[in-house]
Amino acid sequence: xxxxxxxxxxxxLAGAVATPATAQEAPTPPAQHWSFDGPFGxxxxxxxxxxxxxxxxxxxxxxxxxxxxxxxxxxxxLTADQIKAIAAAVTVPQGLDDNGEPKDGPATPADxxxxxxxxxxxxxxxxxxxxxxxxxxxxNGALPPDLSLIVNARPGHAxxxxxxxxxxxxxxxxxxxxxxxxxxxxxPGHQIxxxxxxxxxxxxxxxxxxxxxxxxxxxVVTFLAWAANPEMVERKQIGWRWVLFFLIMAGLTxxxxxxxxxxxx
Amino acid sequence: xxxxSAASIAHHGHxxxxxxxxxxxxxxxxxxIGAAAAAWSFIDYMNPSKDVLALSAIDVDxxxxxxxxxxxxxxxxxxxxxxxxxxxxxxxxxxxQLSQLIEPQPDSARVKPGHAPWIIxxxxxxxxxxxxxxxxxxxxxxxxxxxxxxCHGSQYDTSGRVRHGPAPxxxxxxxYAFESDxxxxxx
Amino acid sequence: MAGQQQSEFSNPLINWIDTRLPIFTMxxxxxxxxxxxxxxxxxxxxxxxxxxxMVIMIATGIFLAMNYQPNAALAxxxxxxxxxxxxxxxxxxxxxxxxxxxxxxxTYIHIFRGMYYGSYKSPRELxxxxxxxxxxxxxxxxxxxxxxxxxxxxxxxxxVITNLFSAFPIVGHPIVTWxxxxxxxxxxxxxxxxxxxxxxxxxxxxxxxxxxxxxxIVGSNNPxxxxxxxxxxxxxxxxxxxxxxxxxxxxxxxxxxxxVFFAPNFLGDANNFIPANPLQTPADIVPEWYFLxxxxxxxxxxxxxxxxxxxxxxxxxxxxLPWLDTSRVRSARFRPIYRQIIWVWVVAVIVLGVCGAxxxxxxxxxxxxxxxxxxxxxxxxxxxxxxxxxxxxxLPESISRPVIGGGGPIPSGATARPMEKA
Numbered sequence: 109x110x111x112x113x114x115x116x117x118x119x120x121l122a123g124a125v126a127t128p129a130t131a132q133e134a135p136t137p138p139a140q141h142w143s144f145d146g147p148f149g150x151x152x153x154x155x156x157x158x159x160x161x162x163x164x165x166x167x168x169x170x171x172x173x174x175x176x177x178x179x180x181x182x183x184x185x186l187t188a189d190q191i192k193a194i195a196a197a198v199t200v201p202q203g204l205d206d207n208g209e210p211k212d213g214p215a216t217p218a219d220x221x222x223x224x225x226x227x228x229x230x231x232x233x234x235x236x237x238x239x240x241x242x243x244x245x246x247x248n249g250a251l252p253p254d255l256s257l258i259v260n261a262r263p264g265h266a267x268x269x270x271x272x273x274x275x276x277x278x279x280x281x282x283x284x285x286x287x288x289x290x291x292x293x294x295x296p297g298h299q300i301x302x303x304x305x306x307x308x309x310x311x312x313x314x315x316x317x318x319x320x321x322x323x324x325x326x327x328v329v330t331f332l333a334w335a336a337n338p339e340m341v342e343r344k345q346i347g348w349r350w351v352l353f354f355l356i357m358a359g360l361t362x363x364x365x366x367x368x369x370x371x372x373x
Numbered sequence: 374x375x376x377x378s379a380a381s382i383a384h385h386g387h388x389x390x391x392x393x394x395x396x397x398x399x400x401x402x403x404x405x406i407g408a409a410a411a412a413w414s415f416i417d418y419m420n421p422s423k424d425v426l427a428l429s430a431i432d433v434d435x436x437x438x439x440x441x442x443x444x445x446x447x448x449x450x451x452x453x454x455x456x457x458x459x460x461x462x463x464x465x466x467x468x469x470q471l472s473q474l475i476e477p478q479p480d481s482a483r484v485k486p487g488h489a490p491w492i493i494x495x496x497x498x499x500x501x502x503x504x505x506x507x508x509x510x511x512x513x514x515x516x517x518x519x520x521x522x523x524c525h526g527s528q529y530d531t532s533g534r535v536r537h538g539p540a541p542x543x544x545x546x547x548x549y550a551f552e553s554d555x556x557x558x559x560x
Numbered sequence: 561m562a563g564q565q566q567s568e569f570s571n572p573l574i575n576w577i578d579t580r581l582p583i584f585t586m587x588x589x590x591x592x593x594x595x596x597x598x599x600x601x602x603x604x605x606x607x608x609x610x611x612x613x614m615v616i617m618i619a620t621g622i623f624l625a626m627n628y629q630p631n632a633a634l635a636x637x638x639x640x641x642x643x644x645x646x647x648x649x650x651x652x653x654x655x656x657x658x659x660x661x662x663x664x665x666x667t668y669i670h671i672f673r674g675m676y677y678g679s680y681k682s683p684r685e686l687x688x689x690x691x692x693x694x695x696x697x698x699x700x701x702x703x704x705x706x707x708x709x710x711x712x713x714x715x716x717x718x719x720v721i722t723n724l725f726s727a728f729p730i731v732g733h734p735i736v737t738w739x740x741x742x743x744x745x746x747x748x749x750x751x752x753x754x755x756x757x758x759x760x761x762x763x764x765x766x767x768x769x770x771x772x773x774x775x776x777i778v779g780s781n782n783p784x785x786x787x788x789x790x791x792x793x794x795x796x797x798x799x800x801x802x803x804x805x806x807x808x809x810x811x812x813x814x815x816x817x818x819x820v821f822f823a824p825n826f827l828g829d830a831n832n833f834i835p836a837n838p839l840q841t842p843a844d845i846v847p848e849w850y851f852l853x854x855x856x857x858x859x860x861x862x863x864x865x866x867x868x869x870x871x872x873x874x875x876x877x878x879x880x881l882p883w884l885d886t887s888r889v890r891s892a893r894f895r896p897i898y899r900q901i902i903w904v905w906v907v908a909v910i911v912l913g914v915c916g917a918x919x920x921x922x923x924x925x926x927x928x929x930x931x932x933x934x935x936x937x938x939x940x941x942x943x944x945x946x947x948x949x950x951x952x953x954x955l956p957e958s959i960s961r962p963v964i965g966g967g968g969p970i971p972s973g974a975t976a977r978p979m980e981k982a
Contacts, residue, residue, distance in 0.1 A: 263830045
């Protein structure tokens, strides 16, 4: 009996942790296999680079990535020269000219990713955020969210983003769609302001991979997962070292403990 | 169990390290390594962050700077003078007798080979750190046509060398290189 | 010189310092030779683990504060700057964030130890009450700390909880305006929360010092719940418990490391990755897991003021626990009914926690009301009555000679039978 109660408590705790708290307004997104899943997860560099291409050519028109800088792209395996070229091809606000007027210019690796509808930040202090009013005006009142943290900011994480991107479909016959909204199987409430962003062969992948909707969704989610957690690979590598260290230390200290306590027991 | 230390020294010539002491030593040493690794995280945390390092080098486009004109750019928080010298200014800088200088240094040592028209200096007076005047056309440039520090009257020539104190040294040179004839990278 | 003792350390520098300020003598007395019951189990490790966690939190917090900006327009950005650009910023942030959870895990287990083994009973009542003060300080610190990243849950959690104070009649709304420094949770609130979040941990250090001092006056309890009778019942704290605590510390840090490096956001809420938006309320406003039971108690009562009182009451009642429990026996080991009843209370707390994570509708309301009722029943009804009615098992003679006897007092001179391992 003495042993049973703690086991019951432990089981309850496990159940408590596993119980999802939020109300279900859409089905649970199906689990996908991601390169970064689990304690042994790593980053599929090729997928991340393809995903960056998808972001740049399709998503970046509406969605900012405001917490990333071009120099961060070294984290998905791009070289310094490639990054310089990528940045230089983008025109971003570059402070004030000699008359004190805001001016534009080619970006450098040190610059933040271009924001489609930026708030004026002429002295380039801190992070340039989205001009919400301008953004909404351009999108029928809807605000395309920033994607820097989107994978972390939604329950279901990578699986959810993938499900929404691939979940566009015709609405069921009994469903009344609001004007301008699109039906998505996995978006809570099933009505999303974003039109289906991905279409077959919309981008031509540099490495020749076929750009199906599923492929592009998979790649862009890999890229966005990296964007939200750029430290992930290093974190897990360091993590294994510390786990090993504490296992060894636990063993060593236990051995010392047994020796010290030998005369008491 | 273990023989006494004294007997052991007599026997082996060194004191016995008992199993328990060795275990404690290994445990302590391993713990020390862990503590050092953890401490490094905190120390490195205070090092310049990636955004600061990204700005540790800047590119300057020289094309808009006409002959006789000088600009000031900010590099690592410091003012950098970039002046496009006239032929007269170059000649004046090169012809100076080194013995006349407070800190002797030939002009050639202060410019990049083949790029004598360009003098690039850290614009901080070597006396007490004011920013000397001389880049704008309306600025006083001192008697040697270079820069004039309004704080205590130090004067620099067209090579940035101190000619009149109280400054003790020439204006410092930042690390820089010509990426092309019209672009330099500072830092 | 008045009051100066002669120190006897072999190292002349230490001796010089100690003669003038006897910190080394104090360390040797309190953590060196201090006689500690020799029968501690690993439950006794958790106080030390809490102290280590506190130090880790202060260290990581101070460094994070070097980069954090306590301004509503900059706070969220500054956290991203720490995570992405500052060397090992992600590590210190995750250690600090998960360290808060670890601090509550070890403290809750530490409290459970106290409840199970009767460590709150005479002469340790004040020690226990100082502990409850520590718990309150921890909760205040954690609450304010969660606001600092200025995510959606930071903002709305702060709004909900500060709004609770408006339940108090007459003074309620002025108090809330005063807390906010404005008419809603905004920059003024964030700024003062940062100041207080930096301050309270140092107040905590002082109270922890009092907690350990109070402990050292009366000495530690032990799993048998009986007093130390002779030096044979004890061992010096060093090396016995320094080494045993280090084993527990390694296991604790292993668990902590797994959380930090492999599941750093597991205990968190996805909504806090969205910058605070006063114009958009998240679908579910949920506090961090360690506040869930209290949150459930709060929402189980339909009346706002009563809900607030029941919630605070659930912690304040801990202050009078030493007097609610009427049993003359300390340790649950010798209390056959209490030993099982306490687990029912633990289950009630966990059920309340699960309820706190769900919307207050349907089965969750029913369960949280049952849970709240039982929670108070345990303290106000069960404990007082049980102490009087329960027939405790016979207590052993001493720690170093524990004896299993039949009913009734053990005659002197009786042969001791070896007790099962403590």
